[in-house]
Amino acid sequence: MPSPPRSRCGRGWRFRDPDRRNLCMSGICGVVVRPGKCSAGLPQRLDAMSATLRHGGRAPSTWYDERHGVALARLHSVGGTQRSPQRSACGRYVLCLDGTLHTRTTLQREFATSAGAAEEDATLLLLSIAARGLQRTLNECDGDFALAVWDRQEHVLWLARDRVGARPLYYGWCRGDLLFGMGLASLHGYPGFQAPINRDALTLLLRFGYIPAPHSIQQGIFKVAAGCVVRLTLAVREAGALAHKDHAGGRRYWDAREEMRTAIEARAHLPLSTRDDAVERLELVLHQAVSRRSPQEGTAAAFLSGGTDSSLVTAVLQSQSMLPVDTFTVGFDDPRHDEADWADQVAARLGTRHTRHILRRSEAETLVAALPDIWCEPFADASQVPTLLASMLVAGRHRVVMTGDGGDELFHGHTAYQRAIRNAAWNERVPAPLRCLLRRWPAADPERARLGGWPALRSELSADSVEAHYLLRVSRWRDPARVVLQTTEPATVFTDRARWLDAGEPADRVQYLDFLMDLGNGILTKIDRAGAAQRLETRSPLLDPAVARFAWSLPGGLTFADGEHKWILKQLLSRHLPERLVYRPKMGFGPPVAAWLAGPLFPWANALLDEQRLCREGYFDAALVGRIWTEFCEGRRKWHTHLWPILMFQAWLERHRCAIA
Structure with a gap:
């Protein structure tokens, strides 16, 4: 197999706006x-x-x-005719x-x-x-x-x-x-x-x-x-x-909740006699979704991580094209985070024209410096960095790029779903008086629960619903009001029982939370801002309404089966790829943030987290932030998940201070 085309960037990357001030804005x-x-x-x-x-x-x-x-x-559409x-x-x-x-x-x-x-x-x-x-x-x-x-x-x-x-x-x-x-x-x-x-x-x-x-x-x-x-x-x-x-x-x-209720009620009448029927139906609705999102003029590229979702979207897109589709991936120079070789193999099998770039530590500083301009308010999903780089690879060659976003939230793709469901079931077996006692006896430091041991067990036992267990899974800071001064944390769909899904199984309830919260506020925010910075449209066929309705109508045995997440997606993908490329451990698209903070980003982070600076600005408990930064620097704790949101706010504040009263 020939080596895939590679790109070079390093210090040679050039943003489309020379002063970077207007990178994120269009529309x-x-x-x-x-x-x-x-x-x-x-x-x-x-x-x-x-x-x-x-x-x-x-x-x-x-x-x-x-x-x-x-x-x-x-602003006029790039390459479009909208007036x-x-x-x-x-x-x-x-x-x-x-x-x-x-x-x-x-x-x-x-x-x-x-x-x-x-x-x-x-x-x-x-x-x-x-x-x-x-x-x-x-x-x-x-x-x-x-x-x-x-x-x-x-x-x-x-x-x-x-x-x-x-x-x-x-x-x-x-x-x-x-x-x-x-x-x-x-x-x-x-x-x-x-x-x-x-x-x-x-x-x-x-x-x-x-x-x-x-x-x-x-x-x-x-x-x-x-x-x-x-x-x-x-x-x-x-x-x-x-x-x-x-x-x-x-x-x-x-209303996603009403749509899910309707689809769940229809499960009993789903006209699928076998699992193969369900896969056939999925193939039909997904082909239609990709076709609807393909540009009328020109061709669409695809982000290809090598995972199930992006590989399936790419496979369908390629099947609708007479010419090789352009695919793009970003890998890392840390093998614990790198999936680029998997993406290369998928691209070769599907016959796409593939470009990959290995993001090295030396490049992280340049890309991170641009984040406060591209995400117009603080945003702290570190996979925004490789997503931005992937958008830069596509820019200039295509106006539209397809993504695999939505597959996890619709087809039971996150391992955290099953952990929340399992822990909630175990919790039901614990005597109610003990659970009530633990809820009245809050942990002295909820953040230590992330490190395991008795604090973690007490935290799980104090959760009183599958929604509460899932909130523990998705929280960076479990009690952020302890570190942000003079504040009260607002209610969200995680804590407002009146907004919970009151139908289906526990798996439906946690997927609903993710669909309503993380999808539009997190994942789509990430890909839209990165694409907009390069005047690129990002489109996600798996979020087509017909695909979503079909996913919600499926019984759990077709989305999580035999211990396999996204079972039905993988069954369909197996029609395009060999099993060794379909059934493999999932790594995700997360960069080696801890290594970056301990390496090339250390001077930047150290300046933003300076205790005197934090005291002067008055937004955070400077002593608490200083303690976890010190523990991280000494290698005693992996606090990068807690530090990254604070760093993103600090970097944004530094850039936009003139607009702050």
Whole structure:
């Protein structure tokens, strides 16, 4: 087998924006001026916000209504023809759209009046909105998008995100003016913008490695939640951020919990007589999903890690192409983290044109330095580094790249699921009085529970549900309010029983938590920002609604069978690859962070974690952070999982300090 093509980067990597300030921004932004406030200078204010959308000197399209103090902007699609902002034919609605529809064929059949109009997603959406309203339009649309609609008749601004959260959308207030954009950088560009750090949201960053919607790192700024629409009337805009907190994130137009309930109820009537029937059905819906996400012009590349999900998506994509598909992977110079050889073997078997790059320690510093610009608020999934590098490999050769994201969350792919289910079952056998006693006797230091022994056992025994056991699995800091000063950790779907899935088996319940939380807030945030930094669209066929409904309708014996996670995906993949490439240990895409922090990143981390600096800034318990940093440096504890979220916040704060009140 010939050696796969390799890339060289080292210090030779060049980001698309020379000063890196605008790497993460593309898409839409806008402002609605406070009622009664003079709209003079509105074009200049929008221009300051939309400066973050410019790449290579290309100015965004804009639309103004100075009488009502409304201004919208959108960057033109790279290689696309979208002309948003657009007005509806009736003149009532103005749409600002970023992203892609995957159900445009249905809209075309119903609403297209000419071949020209049918070419643009924004035009089709406007026709649908004018005919049947925004809510029904969103109900019937699938895609990766964020949008804003100004209703000129009712003077209402609507903001919405796609069902799973593939695209971001922030909004909030600055001195009474309502701002929105696809990243905090657009809001930071508004003249005079400053907002304090949201300490409560900071605890969520330390627990999960991301800040889930509707929260953001700055007070008064919110994120539209996945599958939600926010209606900002005149009264809501006048009331401001404090009054909006209870309604932040928006109202659901698509509800994963209801979809899962319906699919679970349908299991008894699933028309599958054998396991082979289920695999056949999966193959059909996955082929359709890949086809819907393939670009109309040109070809799509694929991220290929060599794991089940990316290999299956690549196999289907290659089967639909007459020419070899371009695939890309990133490996590490640490064999304990490197899967590049597996990806090479999969690529050779599938016949793709493969490129790989081995990320070496010497390159980590350059890439990590760019993270606060690319992720516009602190984000602490360390696999963001190889994901960024993989996006850089694709950039310039393709506009669209397929990913395997969603397979774990839909097809029982995480080993943590089974651990949570097992521990919850064991817990039920422990006498209830003992469990109640342990819950009233909290651990002196919950973080030590991650190190094993009696603290870990007590922590597990104190959990009272499979949801609580799974929260222990996904938490970086188990009690982040101990290290963030002057704060209270907000409730999430993990702790709010009213939002739990009340159907199916324990496996369904933990997968629901992951789908609702980690997918849109974590995984898709990672790949979208990395791709956007390189003007690259990332698309995830496994998150197609038809694939998701099918996965949720499957009995557990088809997703976790004979001790094998993602059983049905592997059965389908076995039609394309030999078993030795399908049934192998999973390593993941995590970089050797501990080695980086002890090596090339040590000076950077040591400066950010300086105790005097932490005391001066006043966000963290400096003594506690200093202690775990010292223990890490002395090799006594593997605290890198706890340190990375703090480092990501510190690096972001250093870069964006001018926007902090």
